[in-house]
Amino acid sequence: MKKAFVIGHPIAHSRSPLIHRTWIAEHGLDASYEAIDVAPADLAAFIGRLREGEFAGGNVTIPHKEEVMGLVDALDPLAKRIGAVNTLVAQKGKILGTNTDYEGFLANLDAQAPGWDAALESAVVIGAGGAARAILAGLTDRGVPRIDLVNRTLGRAQALAAEFGPTIAPGPLSRMTARFQGAGLVVNTSSVGMKGTAFTDLDLSGLAPGAVVADIVYTPLITPLLAQARAKGFACVDGLGMLLHQAVPGFRAWFGVAPAVTETLTNRVLAAL
Ligand code: ATR
CATH class of the missing domain: 3.40.50.720 (NAD(P)-binding Rossmann-like Domain)
Structure with a gap:
């Protein structure tokens, strides 16, 4: 099973689990997506844990988007240019940081x-x-x-x-x-x-x-x-x-499937706002 996450502090308000779980179900994937509350003091340890390979990757939200830049193994040019990371991808024990807002x-x-x-x-x-x-x-x-x-x-x-x-x-x-x-x-x-x-x-x-x-x-x-x-x-x-479209590249990288932003997904997230 492939696993992904969103980390933030607080994290309860995040809409990312709804978006990704909708796509996981739609594509019938053996995959999960969970919200994990990570306090700023625990961020470095969490990134260390990611290197052990439990997760395919995940999203990063407030307040970690800038701090995490200094903790990952590689940053793609877009994340550097934007100055923030909102998506992590684990590749062979290394953690890559990217930004999907663009x-x-x-x-x-x-x-x-x-x-x-x-x-x-x-x-x-x-x-x-x-x-x-x-x-x-x-x-x-x-x-x-x-x-x-x-x-x-x-x-x-x-x-x-x-x-x-x-x-x-x-x-x-x-x-x-x-x-x-x-x-x-x-x-x-x-x-x-x-x-x-x-x-x-x-x-x-x-x-x-x-x-x-x-x-x-x-x-x-x-x-x-x-x-x-x-x-x-x-x-x-x-x-x-934009919220829905920025979730696409992460899902694609973790699970190998390009998900679609459909009216059904839009209405589901809208109902949960
Ligand atoms: P984000 O990372 O989401 O863009 P941010 O860095 O806090 O958040 O930026 C918020 C933007 O909203 C800033 O451009 C801010 O203007 P300042 O640079 O002057 O702070 C703008 N903003 C927030 N509240 C505002 C208000 N009441 N009137 C005008 N601009 C506001």
């Missing part, structure tokens, strides 16, 4: 807004935390010519622009509306929109016709940002899709 974000955009990058001239990314790093890497790799990166703390946006290259123009969150003018894609990577919060003075009117608006927040599924986008007729991409 693939999850792009796969979800491709699924929910096919053709989003055709003739795209500029995008606005909101937020400059960990999620923004994976998304900036994805958007620059897909050739988005200009990205306006707005953040409450300007210094963090400036630091990311210095790191991710000259196509990224940093600015304060207060100038967000001006940056929307003519943009063909908006991505919210900040936590604003979660559980009743919302951007103040949000006005998407200036976006390019046919623009796509994406949110990584999925509680609620339709954030105030997406609600306004929908009302103005723009294409909407919700954050639940």
Whole structure:
């Protein structure tokens, strides 16, 4: 039997067991996926235990995504670039760290807004935390010519622009509306929109016709940002899709099967939120 896990602290809220167990059942695999609470002080010992070969691999969530980088045997280039690991793969007693947010974000955009990058001239990314790093890497790799990166703390946006290259123009969150003018894609990577919060003075009117608006927040599924986008007729991409798509590469690596993000899975996870 192949075994996988998600570690975090706390871990009870994680949706990963539901996602992976649904796929395990769907494919009839002799496999398991369990949530394990690992306190920060026990992380190194847990990684040591992984080298003994009990698990094929697993997911890593808060607060271990950065700390674990220094404990694994190898990091793939994407994890290095993003500066965080959310997936571990055990290979012949060695532990490889990777980050699947990049693939999850792009796969979800491709699924929910096919053709989003055709003739795209500029995008606005909101937020400059960990999620923004994976998304900036994805958007620059897909050739988005200009990205306006707005953040409450300007210094963090400036630091990311210095790191991710000259196509990224940093600015304060207060100038967000001006940056929307003519943009063909908006991505919210900040936590604003979660559980009743919302951007103040949000006005998407200036976006390019046919623009796509994406949110990584999925509680609620339709954030105030997406609600306004929908009302103005723009294409909407919700954050639940990214959560599901980012789980695909891990499952594939541990169990050797490429799982699908289906409507059944989406509805199952949605019902559990
Ligand atoms: P993650 O790793 O999930 O991206 P993070 O590193 O804590 O989380 O980043 C959260 C992002 O949400 C940041 O861009 C943060 O802005 P600051 O850099 O100014 O902290 C943004 N954010 C969180 N709460 C916010 C709020 N009330 N208004 C505006 N931005 C907010």
